[in-house]
Amino acid sequence: xxxxxxxxxxLKLANVEHMFGYAGATICPAVxxxxxxxxxxxxxxxxxxxxxxxxxxYYRVTGKVGVCMVTSGPGATNLITGIATAYMDxxxxxxxxxxxxxxxxGRDIFQEVDITGAVAPFSKHSYLxxxxxxxxxxxxxxxxxxxxxxxxxxxxxxxxxxQEQELKEFHYPEQVNLRSYKPSVRGNDLQIKRVVAAxxxxxxxxxxxxxxxxxxxxxxxxxxxxxxxxxPVVTTMMGLSLLPTEHPLNMGMxxxxxxxxxxxxxxxxxxxxxxxxxxxxxxxxxxxELAKRTAIVHIDVDPAEIGKNMKxxxxxxxxxxxxxxxxxxxxxxxxxGEWLEKLQHFRRQExxxxxxxxxxxxxxxxxxxxxxxxLRYNAAVCVDVGxxxxxxxKHLKLGGGRFLTSGGLGTMGxxxxxxxxxxxxxxxxxTVVICGDGSFQMSMNELAAVSAAGMDIKIVLFQxxxxxxxxxxxxxxxxxxxPFGVSLDxxxxxxxxxxxxxxxxxxxxxxxxxxxxxxxxxxxEGSYLLICRVHPDATTND
Amino acid sequence: MxxxxxxxxxxxxxxxxxxxxxxSRRAFNIDSLAVGVTDDPAVSRITIIVDSGNSExxxxxKQLNKLIEVIKVRTLEEDKLxxxxxxxxxxxxxxxxxxxxxxxxxxxxxxxxxxxxxxLTLELSDTPDRISTFEAMLRPYSIQELARTGMIALQxxxxxx
Numbered sequence: 001x002x003x004x005x006x007x008x009x010x011l012k013l014a015n016v017e018h019m020f021g022y023a024g025a026t027i028c029p030a031v032x033x034x035x036x037x038x039x040x041x042x043x044x045x046x047x048x049x050x051x052x053x054x055x056x057x058y059y060r061v062t063g064k065v066g067v068c069m070v071t072s073g074p075g076a077t078n079l080i081t082g083i084a085t086a087y088m089d090x091x092x093x094x095x096x097x098x099x100x101x102x103x104x105x106g107r108d109i110f111q112e113v114d115i116t117g118a119v120a121p122f123s124k125h126s127y128l129x130x131x132x133x134x135x136x137x138x139x140x141x142x143x144x145x146x147x148x149x150x151x152x153x154x155x156x157x158x159x160x161x162x163q164e165q166e167l168k169e170f171h172y173p174e175q176v177n178l179r180s181y182k183p184s185v186r187g188n189d190l191q192i193k194r195v196v197a198a199x200x201x202x203x204x205x206x207x208x209x210x211x212x213x214x215x216x217x218x219x220x221x222x223x224x225x226x227x228x229x230x231x232p233v234v235t236t237m238m239g240l241s242l243l244p245t246e247h248p249l250n251m252g253m254x255x256x257x258x259x260x261x262x263x264x265x266x267x268x269x270x271x272x273x274x275x276x277x278x279x280x281x282x283x284x285x286x287x288x289e290l291a292k293r294t295a296i297v298h299i300d301v302d303p304a305e306i307g308k309n310m311k312x313x314x315x316x317x318x319x320x321x322x323x324x325x326x327x328x329x330x331x332x333x334x335x336x337g338e339w340l341e342k343l344q345h346f347r348r349q350e351x352x353x354x355x356x357x358x359x360x361x362x363x364x365x366x367x368x369x370x371x372x373x374x375l376r377y378n379a380a381v382c383v384d385v386g387x388x389x390x391x392x393x394k395h396l397k398l399g400g401g402r403f404l405t406s407g408g409l410g411t412m413g414x415x416x417x418x419x420x421x422x423x424x425x426x427x428x429x430x431t432v433v434i435c436g437d438g439s440f441q442m443s444m445n446e447l448a449a450v451s452a453a454g455m456d457i458k459i460v461l462f463q464x465x466x467x468x469x470x471x472x473x474x475x476x477x478x479x480x481x482x483p484f485g486v487s488l489d490x491x492x493x494x495x496x497x498x499x500x501x502x503x504x505x506x507x508x509x510x511x512x513x514x515x516x517x518x519x520x521x522x523x524x525e526g527s528y529l530l531i532c533r534v535h536p537d538a539t540t541n542d
Numbered sequence: 543m544x545x546x547x548x549x550x551x552x553x554x555x556x557x558x559x560x561x562x563x564x565x566s567r568r569a570f571n572i573d574s575l576a577v578g579v580t581d582d583p584a585v586s587r588i589t590i591i592v593d594s595g596n597s598e599x600x601x602x603x604k605q606l607n608k609l610i611e612v613i614k615v616r617t618l619e620e621d622k623l624x625x626x627x628x629x630x631x632x633x634x635x636x637x638x639x640x641x642x643x644x645x646x647x648x649x650x651x652x653x654x655x656x657x658x659x660x661x662l663t664l665e666l667s668d669t670p671d672r673i674s675t676f677e678a679m680l681r682p683y684s685i686q687e688l689a690r691t692g693m694i695a696l697q698x699x700x701x702x703x
Contacts, residue, residue, distance in 0.1 A: 120560055121567045125610045128556070145610060180552055180613040304604035307597070 001170050003132030004029035004163040007096070008037045010139035013172045016040055016067050018058065018424055020051040024071020026111060027098030029163035031069075043424060043453070046445035048075050050417035052082015052153075053406075053443075056091045057421025060404050061380055061429065063217060065147050066421065069096040073111030076157075080119060081411060083153045087122040088408025089238060090215055092151035094142045095123075102130055102159040116157050124152030132165035136172040144176035149183025150302040151215055183301060187318035187326055194314050195273070195297050196330045202271035202295075204339045205231045208254065211238025211407065212276015212300060218321035222275065225324050230336030232343050234262040236277045237393060241381075241403035245372065245396075249340075251347055255283040257390040257540060261346040266290070273297045274312070276320040278305045280408070287311075299323050355395075356542045360509050361535040363542070364388065364462050365395040367514055371432070371460065372397025374518055379430040380404060380422045384415035384439035387468035390540040392434045401430075413442030416459065420446060423455045430522075433459040437488055438467045447501040450527050457527045461494060464534040472539050498529040509533040544573060545599055546618045546625065546695050548703055549588040552611040553579060560609050561588065570594060570602050574692030585613065589694045616703040618695055625695040628667045630655065631677065634684040635662040643683055650676045661686060669693075 001009070007030050011019075018041040023031045034040060045051045048070045055066025066086075070079050076097040086093045099105070100112040116126040125145050127138045135158075142154040199205060213222050219242055226233050226249045234254045235242055243250040252259030254266055266272060266284070272294050277283070284290060287310035298305075298312035299320060306315040316323055355365045368391055375381070379401040383392040389405055396403070404422070406414040415433045422431050440461050450457055462468075467486040474483040498505035504524055508517045508531065521528045551557050558577060565572050573591040580587050592602060599617055606615045635643050636659075643662055647654065650672070656663035666676050670693050677688065697703065 116556065117559065120563050126556075178610065181610050302608070304601065304608055308601060308604075 001167050002029065002033070002163065003135050003158070003165045003167065004033040006132060006135040006167050006170055007139065007158065007163070008033040008040070009170060010136045010172055011067065012037065012039055014139060014143045015064070017064070018043070019067045019069055020045055020054040020058075020421070021069035022048050022051060022071065022075055024075045024098060024111070026072040026100060026160045027069060027075070027096075027158075029160060030096065030098070030158065041424065043420065043449055045417070046448050048078035049081045049413070050443055050446050052079055052086055052093065052095065053411070053414050053417035054421035054424070055082070055093050056086050056089070057382060057404060057418030058425050059091055059093065059421075060214070060418070061402060061422050062425045064425075065092045065094055065143055067094050067096070071098045071111065072100055072115070073113045076113055076115040077118065083119050083155065084122040085406050085409045085411040085414065086153040087124070089211060089406065090151050091153065092146040093153040094146055095153055095155045097155065097157050098163075099128070099157045099159040101161040103161070105159065116155060119155050123155050126155040126157065128157045129159070129162050132162050132167050133169075135162075135167070136170060140173045140176050141178065144178075145181065149181075184303075184317050185319050185322050187299070187316040187323040189326075191314060191316045192323070192326045192330065195316060195327060198271055198295060198297060198314060199229060199231070199273070199331065200334070204269045205229075205271040205273065206251075206265050206269040207231050207233045207273045207275060208236065208266065208277055208279070209233055209239040209242050209275045210236040210277020212320050213239060213242055216276060216301070216320035218276075218324055221321055221324035221328065224328060225331070228328070229331060229334050230340055231273070232265055232336070232340055234265055236279070236283050236407070237405065238407040239277060240393060241398045241401060244399050246351070248344060251343055252350070253393050256285060257282065257393060259350055259394060261343060261350055264346070265343050267293075269294050271295045271297065273299070274310070275299045275324070279309050284310065356538075357511055358535050358538070360533070361538070362508055362511055362514065362532040363538060364391040364532070364534055365542070366511060367460070367518070367532060368392055368395040368434070369397060370514055371518055374522055375399070375401060375432065376430040377401065379432060380419070380426075381432045381434060382415040382419040382422065384433070384435035385410045385412045386436045386439055387472065387540050388434050388436040388439065388462050390469070391462075394540070396434070412439040415439065416443045416446050416450075416457070419457045420449050420455065423457060424453070427455075431457050433457060435459065435461055436468060437461060437463040437465060437491055437494070440494070441488075441491065444497065447497070447503060451501045451503065455527060456525070458521050459527070459529045461529060461531050462534045463494065463531055464536045464538065465489070465491065466536050468536070469540070471536065494529065494531050503527045503529055505529040505531060507531040507533070543593065543595060545592050545594065546620070546623060546693070547590045547592060547602065547606070548616050548618055548695060549590065549606055550580070550613040550703065551586050551588060552613065553584050553586045554611055557586075557609070557611045558588075560611070561606070564605055564609065568601070568605060570598065576692040576694045578694070587694075589692070591693055614703050618697060622698050623695045624698055625669055625693045626667050627670045627673050627693045628665065628691045629673045629677065630663060630665050630689045631680060631685055632661055632663045632687040633680050634660060634686060636660060639683055643680070646676070646679050650679070652676060
């Protein structure tokens, strides 16, 4: 058995069913072995970065580690943004890169790059394999490390000669035991008791839930915690869709781009229970100020997150699912009282407030509200980065669906490849992409992957012919020169692009047609591009 | 404030790169760093001297712990550690000055590692402070070259990390 065959055999034993990749010379032996493994599906991307985003989308709806495989040099460096995007959102991923022959490492030969060195700052771990006999162990460790504790991307760099090397014996370890890697699972009982006491004593408690709740598969536990204690819930961007938008305890997203009353709830709280979130700058601008006014409980699997951005009065290290279960064993029912009623009142007002409209243009908030009403209960909505993301965070109504976006790194172009990953895993699931004309042009080459697989992805494209969020920032007094370098002049006619890929499309500029256009898109067969003309002056503050 | 961190790591290629990368990425300052294998050849001990406050030290420890190959991390309290550093120093010496330099060696416990008609190479293992004093005493004789290892440290008493 060769190293390449051992790799594919190990991937099968790690229950890999699908991979995203791009072939090149130094990964050819592995690709050849993959060709003989019909159990593992394969999607050819159009640029390597998107293999990372597809693997991310795939994981986020299945809970199965996403796998991508690319060649050395430029293949590996193109994948870097995909790896960094996954790292910032704690997405488990195994990335396999080809490498030049091991005896030529360091000679700067054709398509050589030190990829393990390059990804060190934003990968959970990496391996440069120098003996094919190590491959089964390395693969098993990589999946274990990627998927346990705080998840993250792990890279395996495989020189071509190692892929060709004959193994002495193939042994895939059934269990991985690393003495230096033992993530905590359960929360400390003493700390759990302190949290329970704090909740019982609080007058104005708020739960702030983040992406860590999804990562720990603790959506049900969170819901039970909130419903039993009637504590209002705000989420970070990565926590959006943990609760249905209209759930009576859901106060929306906090942060600079969040819902007004989510921020007010946090600001006025006397107990903030942070669960699986790291409150970066976009979520809480001045953590030190907030910590002075309110008591903070911080529950996270990664001890380094506790106290990094925000000092916690009661830190609890453990897996979110286990910790909430521990809390539920001790917590009694309590009522939300006046605090909750007040917040609910304001929340309803915010969700139904009138939105602006301009003749000849679509206001994205209006479209997103209408779209939310029409989506199937479990729809997956992949949202890009820029104004489209903020509008979707504020206005898109979701039932039991998933909201997927690049929250940490803010990688433009994430939405379409993420949707491909979703669709590969769950072809029947309604999948919608929300993007702008800037972000769409960063990954619209993946329409080829969509067409090749005959996928059914509905794409809503907000076209305002500018990089809207930067335009918005440049229009503030901080930048006296005003908007510069943000015009998207030269963009193609997107309907012709869609036609070229054989994708149905429609251009929409009249809000009166909005309902009918959304119905047409959602009931169409196959993929669909809905191009919405948006006025360049429409902002996320509207 | 100078603090001493003792780190036990898997003795594998690339770990030093990960540790130094972590320090630069998170903007922690390293004063010195010394690495060597322990009694278990699969494990290395890295002693890092960092100049930072207590809250930052907590982050340093936690971030080090996140590295997969890191087995244990401990910040050693200053009054509970034995710390030693080795210095090699080549100083100008002739018939006139040699005996004066030898007196300094006797007083500090330094040894002569090498000798030539115009120089002495001395070695001393001691605390970083005393090594700095030794260096200052030799400076008037004109130091040609000097190398310090950075401090290595263990806990006092029978305890271990």
